[in-house]
Amino acid sequence: MNNAGTKVKRIWRGFLSDTSIHACHYLTHENKHVVSRLLWLLAVMTCFALLVMNLQILYTDYKQYNYRTKTSVIFDDKLEFPAISLCNSQSFNTSRMNRTSELYKFLYGKHMINISTNLYFSDPKWNSTIVTPWDLETAILTSYDTFLRVSHGPERLGRNSFQMSYKEPLKTCFTYNGQWKQKDLTPMTANEDDELEMYVDINQDLYAFQCLTAGISLCIHPPGEPLDSKTPCTVLSPGHAYQVELTVQDYTYLPHPYNSYQSGDCTETSHYSFKKTLKYFHGYSYRGCLLECLTDTVLEACGCITEYEVQNASNKYCTVRQRQECVSPLRRRFYKNTSYANNAMEWCNCPRPCSNVVYHQDLSSSFFPADSLIDFLKDMQFTSSLEHARSNLMRITISFKSLMVTHITHVPEYTLEDMISSMGGFMGFFVGASILSVLEVLDVVLRTITATIASYFKVEIVNKPKRVLPQTVLTM
Template structure:
């Protein structure tokens, strides 16, 4: 009798127990979630819609739509990889001095060229732009038509020991030919100071850095294309080829030229960020980076472009210039002036060719800016003393050939220009969290609550399809 009564009570309890449905999940969710306004919304099966309920539904839907719009915008902005630029002046106790490459505006020595007939007339025609392929066909001598040699070019060039008259760095006189390294550039034979990057400065000012006195020897000039007298100064990083220098200064005889330099360090973000408007940069500091250039190291945009130009000119002319670091056949004097150099000049000005080279800038590099001023050299008071030192014939000869160059940091400061991501993962989450809190009062845990609701709905639907009751399973979670 007792067993029958117990069975009857259990059966009645099951019949009395209401069916567990989706509305029950919603009621439990709305009463426990931290999402704002959800508890104001009643399902039709629980309570007919009211004006108040409709208003809250509209408010919830509108703020949700506004939130979705803002989230899509935030994520779109994040994946566009925007950047900001930070400029930071840094005071330094010491700054590495740049490499200073100095070229006489006329690198060939006419007194040495005189041993070759027609050489002066040849350079005169070159300076007049007469360098066509058939212009010098009558010059059959080996010196004109044979491949050039580096030794011959050195012997025919202005000697550094005669040009570099007096050298001072940091207040100390040094041997010019010991610290200046001869190097061939597009200008001819030049000389580079601090080629091994071992010079640093500890004080700013024109008397505390590099001071060089030059004798350009105009009496030994031959005809040249630029028709100028003086020196050309290239400021660059010691690892960079002088022809790749972007900072160029000229100085004239009879003047003391002051070159006040400032150093800028650039740091750009590698791909997928755009370092230069719509162009990415190469992360040459990455451990995985391999220099793609065959003839220049390290990789720089200018080195890449120079290699592209020289390789194209080599294909056109079948030889290379003496200033190209390529183990290949050097051009003859005639072919250098009639084919190779014109090809280099033409290609460097061709915008289509520049795009075809597909050179990318490095992400980290240094640049130098220069402010130039000058004063008369020498002062009248020093005329007699310098005439004895320089052994010049008279003041006119001295002012036509001698000049002084001062290259110095005007202040012990390096300006760092750094590109930084405008959005990081942390800032993205902060912005998203702020939008969620403003619109719905939601947080990351609220997102977890919504995810839990979706999981419960899936469990409920799966169990219903299988004819099971999901209440116990959901309650036991």
């Protein structure tokens, strides 16, 4: 065993003398005083301790999965034009209402401000009264009532360019460039000069029911994303000309384990591995997934749907009592519980996309129409008087402020490559080591183990008792 110890000492002494790690050769230098060698040993051990401490801090920071925000600006020739939805403060046309019909009585109860709707709808007659989207369409202010003239760039648009949608129950809207129901999404692109111009009549004199305000809600959202109650909108009042200039921001977040989207997880829906599809929509969108989930939830709990949910020929529509007692409370609870990304996954398996586009609006306004324009508007049969125009008409123009897209991207604060690079920096700074130095240490450890094992077996062989053969005596 003494030979083994001597051999191991020789291996380590040779390693300390020849290694590239700083100051190790001073530990075995025969010309150095023992005190000097002890001081160098203390220095080397201190540097190794600092190295281990910093590597531990580095690893802890890496496992926290922090991220930083990177911003870049890219110019393009054209940008994808968003979907534009306009919702009147009051959707129903008094000239189309039959005041003796159950539909009118239902809508009256939903719109009257100073009555208790629960008491109003407790009447047994509402148990069998069904309200369908087709019933509502016969009573609303249509796109032909609302849009006086629309053009996009040089092209004049017909009123049928707007499709009807619902932002809320009984809240009809008209959407331009909404593509969430189309099988093949064809992006509509525009440059700075392609301005969407709309002359709008809110028809305040035709409002069928009480309304706190009169105006238009302007909602701007991605074309492939359906309109719903959570879509942000801006309220515009009549008697003004509005100029809306759009700036585009493209956000890219990090999925698990970084969870950089509102401290929740997100999914790279554009990745080839993403396989989730929707039953009622072509292409995946988060709002479409929630609306589909709400439809299934309402169907399961109430056995029917309303005009707000996704329409399907096989689904029946709710009675007024079902709307009031089942669907409305369920819808409120649904949106409350799915307001956070993680809750949406638990309730509906609707992953948040890790990328989304936001259209920011710069809004400016002036009085409309000018006194000098009223005769022209009369000739166009848009209005009958200045007073009527100021109470009902507005002009809205929407265009891109510039063809500049701001990309806001979350990137990991520490990647694996960053961690390896920092480890190399710390090793070089504290002990002058590198990956090759690590290999040197592994080599000397392996040689030590080999020498120890070899010496052990050699000792076993030497100390093993020899076998004595019996002597044979020959007799003559």
